[in-house]
Amino acid sequence: DAGVIQSPRHEVTEMGQEVTLRCKPISGHNSLFWYRQTMMRGLELLIYFNNNVPIDDSGMPEDRFSAKMPNASFSTLKIQPSEPRDSAVYFCASSSNPVRSQYFGPGTRLLVL
Amino acid sequence: AQKVTQAQTEISVVEKEDVTLDCVYETRDTTYYLFWYKQPPSGELVFLIRRNSFDEQNEISGRYSWNFQKSTSSFNFTITASQVVDSAVYFCALSEETSGSRLTFGEGTQLTVNP
Numbered sequence: 001d002a003g004v005i006q007s008p009r010h011e012v013t014e015m016g017q018e019v020t021l022r023c024k025p026i027s028g029h030n031s032l033f034w035y036r037q038t039m040m041r042g043l044e045l046l047i048y049f050n051n052n053v054p055i056d057d058s059g060m061p062e063d064r065f066s067a068k069m070p071n072a073s074f075s076t077l078k079i080q081p082s083e084p085r086d087s088a089v090y091f092c093a094s095s096s097n098p099v100r101s102q103y104f105g106p107g108t109r110l111l112v113l
Numbered sequence: 114a115q116k117v118t119q120a121q122t123e124i125s126v127v128e129k130e131d132v133t134l135d136c137v138y139e140t141r142d143t144t145y146y147l148f149w150y151k152q153p154p155s156g157e158l159v160f161l162i163r164r165n166s167f168d169e170q171n172e173i174s175g176r177y178s179w180n181f182q183k184s185t186s187s188f189n190f191t192i193t194a195s196q197v198v199d200s201a202v203y204f205c206a207l208s209e210e211t212s213g214s215r216l217t218f219g220e221g222t223q224l225t226v227n228p
Contacts, residue, residue, distance in 0.1 A: 031214060043204065043218040056215060091158060099146060099214060104158035 002026070004105035006092050012111045018080040021108045024073055025094030033093040033102055034067055034077050043091075049075065050097075082112045115140045117207050119219035126195055127227050134190040134222045136205030142166075144210040147181065147188045152221070153201040164188065195226045 005024040013019055025032045033048040047057040049069045057067070064083070069075040079086055089109050093102040116139040126132045138147065149161040162172065164181050172179045176193045192199055205219040 033214065033216075035216075042220055043216075045215050048214050050214075059215075089156065093158075095214070099208065099210065101148065101160050101163045102214075102216060103160055104150075106157045109156070 004092055004094050004103055006090075006105035006108050008108060009106060010109045010111075012113065013082055014113050015083055016081045017112075018078065019082045019086075019110060019112075021077040021090050021092075021110070023075045023077070023092030023105060025075070025092070026103060027073070029094035029096050029103075030072065031095045031097060031100075031102075032069060032075050033095075034075070035091040035093065035104075037089045037091060037107070038087075046077070046090075082110075084112045086110065087112050115142075115145075115207050115209050115212060115215075115217045117205050117217055117219035119203075119205055119222050121222045122220070123223045123225070125225045125227065128197060129194050130226075131191060131193050132195050132224065132226075134192075134203050134205075134224065136188045136190065136219060138186050138188065138205070138207045140186075140207060140209050142209040142211050146208045146210075148206040148208070148216065149179065149188075149190050150204045150206065150218075151201045152204065158204070161190075192224075195224075197226050197228055200224060200226045 007022045031050050034046040037043045046059045047067045052069045067077045089107045091107045093104045095102045118137045145166045147164045151159040178191045180189045202221045204221045206216045
């Protein structure tokens with residue numbers, strides 16, 4: 001069975017550019033989570049969806065960040081405009097329900113120059 | 114507020130040694146879930162185990178074992194007969210039922226197993 005799929009795996013962009021990260025959850029999972037990992041802040045939840053509906057976006061750092069889940073098999077995290085401090089590894093995770101174990105994708109390593 | 118503390122930033126052992134990774138948590142909820150994840154040098158996060166607050170039974174899976182003690186708010190992880198492939202960062206995490214699905218992670222423990 002395929003796990004959580006994320007693309008791209010690596011992204012290098014210049015400050016001010018728009019960045020879109022993509023995630024395909026495990027089939028049948030109806031909860032999806034976006035996390036960010038940095039040396040300074042560790043792993044932190046940005047937003048999570050249940051049945052395609054955003055439930056908790058309190059971790060989204062600011063208005064430059066937005067996330068969507070148009071259907072059960074696809075989600076995007078967009079940063080516009082990007083800034084150097086957004087450089088991090090962004091993980092997507094999914095679970096079969098909100099309190100079940102979360103399975104993580106391989107992550108997207110983002111570098112904003 | 115929920116909090117997870119992994120006091121050991123780095124641990125270095127020699128292959129075949131046993132090693133215990135400590136995890137202490139704080140929560141006001143009576144229903145909560147504890148997790149361990151492994152992050153090898155390749156960077157992915159690998160799920161290892163999930164326990165709920167009502168199940169204090171210790172668990173063993175091969176060389177891995179977990180000791181959950183509510184009295185001390187600890188959920189420690191032991192690797193028996195460590196191997197080089199166990200080298201990774203290990204994260205303990207907590208989720209409170211009242212906080213929805215927010216996973217709060219500890220800072221992680223970097224385990225290095227030397228040959």
